[in-house]
Amino acid sequence: MPAASPQSALVPAVVIAVYNHAPxxxxxxxxxxxxxxxxxxVDDGSTDGxxxxxxxxxxxxxxxxKNLGKGAAILSGAARARALGASHIITVDxxxxxxxxSIRSFLPLIAAEPLALIVGSRDFDTPNVPAxxxxxxxxxxxxxxxxxxxxxxDVQSGFRAYPLAALEVLRTTETRYAFEVEVLVxxxxxxxxxxxxxxPVHYPPRGERVSHFxxxxxxxRISLLNTRLTMRAMLPWPHRTYAGRADGTVSVxxxxxxxxxxxxxxxxxxxxxxxxxxxxxxxxxPLVGLHSIGILFCAGYWRxxxxxxxAVSQLCMPPLLPALCVEAxxxxxxxxxxxxxxxxxxGYEAPxxxxxxxxxxxxxxxxxxxxxxxxxxLLALPIQRALKRREAxx
Numbered sequence: 001m002p003a004a005s006p007q008s009a010l011v012p013a014v015v016i017a018v019y020n021h022a023p024x025x026x027x028x029x030x031x032x033x034x035x036x037x038x039x040x041x042v043d044d045g046s047t048d049g050x051x052x053x054x055x056x057x058x059x060x061x062x063x064x065x066k067n068l069g070k071g072a073a074i075l076s077g078a079a080r081a082r083a084l085g086a087s088h089i090i091t092v093d094x095x096x097x098x099x100x101x102s103i104r105s106f107l108p109l110i111a112a113e114p115l116a117l118i119v120g121s122r123d124f125d126t127p128n129v130p131a132x133x134x135x136x137x138x139x140x141x142x143x144x145x146x147x148x149x150x151x152x153x154d155v156q157s158g159f160r161a162y163p164l165a166a167l168e169v170l171r172t173t174e175t176r177y178a179f180e181v182e183v184l185v186x187x188x189x190x191x192x193x194x195x196x197x198x199x200p201v202h203y204p205p206r207g208e209r210v211s212h213f214x215x216x217x218x219x220x221r222i223s224l225l226n227t228r229l230t231m232r233a234m235l236p237w238p239h240r241t242y243a244g245r246a247d248g249t250v251s252v253x254x255x256x257x258x259x260x261x262x263x264x265x266x267x268x269x270x271x272x273x274x275x276x277x278x279x280x281x282x283x284x285x286p287l288v289g290l291h292s293i294g295i296l297f298c299a300g301y302w303r304x305x306x307x308x309x310x311a312v313s314q315l316c317m318p319p320l321l322p323a324l325c326v327e328a329x330x331x332x333x334x335x336x337x338x339x340x341x342x343x344x345x346x347g348y349e350a351p352x353x354x355x356x357x358x359x360x361x362x363x364x365x366x367x368x369x370x371x372x373x374x375x376x377x378l379l380a381l382p383i384q385r386a387l388k389r390r391e392a393x394x
Contacts, residue, residue: 010087010088010114011086012106012161013036013039014038014039014091015040015078016032016039016042016091016092017073017094018042018044018073018094019045019067019070020046021046021094021095021096022048025041025053025054025094026053027096028093028100029057033059035103035104036090037058038086039060040061040081040089041059041060041061041062041077043062044068044069045065045066045068060084062077069177070158071176071179074089074091075167077089077091078162081164082164087164087165088110088162089162089164089167091158092159093159096202099200102159102199113195115193116194116195117160117183117184117187118195118197119152119154119157119159120159120160120196121153121199122157122159123198123201124137124201126200126202137155140181141155143230144188145300146301148184148194148303149304150188152184154196155181155184160180162183169190172186176221178222233296233300255379259376259379259383260383260387262308263380263384267308269380270377271303272305272380275299275305275312276308276372276376277370277372278295278298278299278369279312279313280372281365281366281368282309282365283316284321284325285365286325286358291316292313325356326338326357326360328359328360328364329359330356338356
């Protein structure tokens with residue numbers, strides 16, 4: 001199902017997932033109503049009389065018969081908001097740590113970029129911030145960058161804006177807290193922009209804090225999720241975007257066709273040049289059996305083209321490039337080139353050849369990476385201009 005047009009009417013709603021947060025729920029809901037008229041409260045199996053607490057407030061109440069988890073509650077709230085005509089939802093935690101007045105900070109960003117997922121980055125320069133929250137945020141931020149190349153400062157924040165068009169096409173598997181990590185990764189893979197806005201946060205003293213985050217179970221779910229997402233991110237297969245587009249086959253045997261294919265997506269000449277340089281630089285190193293893993297990890301972290309880097313690295317397969325690096329390394333060590341190829345020099349002295357391969361790659365790799373990266377960049381520029389001229393034609 002394709003995403004909605006950014007030009008369609010923008011109607012944001014607030015979704016508040018509640019599970020036994022009666023003491024703070026009414027105050028949070030009243031604050032949300034002061035910002036937006038459409039507020040959906042999802043009672044995720046509460047047993048503390050939430051309906052009575054919210055009596056008299058003009059909210060849409062969705063009830064789960066049992067606790068299904070925060071992710072499931074958000075999706076239920078999104079479905080109800082869509083049925084009521086909303087185009088976006090802004091999720092606010094019910095425990096009182098979020099100030100509903102920050103909702104107004106999301107609205108200009110929604111208007112400017114309707115298909116973006118916007119995360120409220122919490123200001124941790126405030127009292128009572130748990131050490132586990134600081135660690136969890138840094139941990140999740142790192143893995144998001146590895147998996148998508150996107151840099152956010154607070155992946156675990158629950159104060160967010162979601163375009164409903166995105167939630168309708170993304171296929172997530174998590175239903176509890178891990179949902180908030182998974183949905184960002186899959187959204188980035190699908191081509192939805194990830195943005196952030198600074199927000200304040202309030203943490204009550206430890207004895208007054210109400211949290212349903214299960215340290216062991218939920219952290220285990222998040223760890224297993226990150227394992228799965230990282231493994232998928234490191235595969236060279238392209239991700240399908242929300243519009244149904246996917247990158248095709250990229251090969252060094254067909255450079256012009258491959259560049260045209262990549263530039264038709266979101267790649268730029270600079271990105272492709274850097275990707276080619278990365279593939280060549282790592283491809284020359286003696287990372288026997290680990291070249292592809294290293295390239296995929298680095299390309300993902302720096303948000304470069306994995307397909308380009310992998311294709312270029314194939315040029316470094318034995319024997320030509322490794323032999324060139326060994327010769328360069330041998331010359332650096334002995335002041336002359338290796339001219340004797342025998343069981344003694346290539347067999348018994350293999351550890352020395354490996355050292356020379358490493359030394360040589362530190363010279364040969366950067367030079368070839370610079371040359372190839374610049375070549376790809378210059379080759380991609382006219383192809384990009386031709387594609388833009390074609391798109392500009394009536």
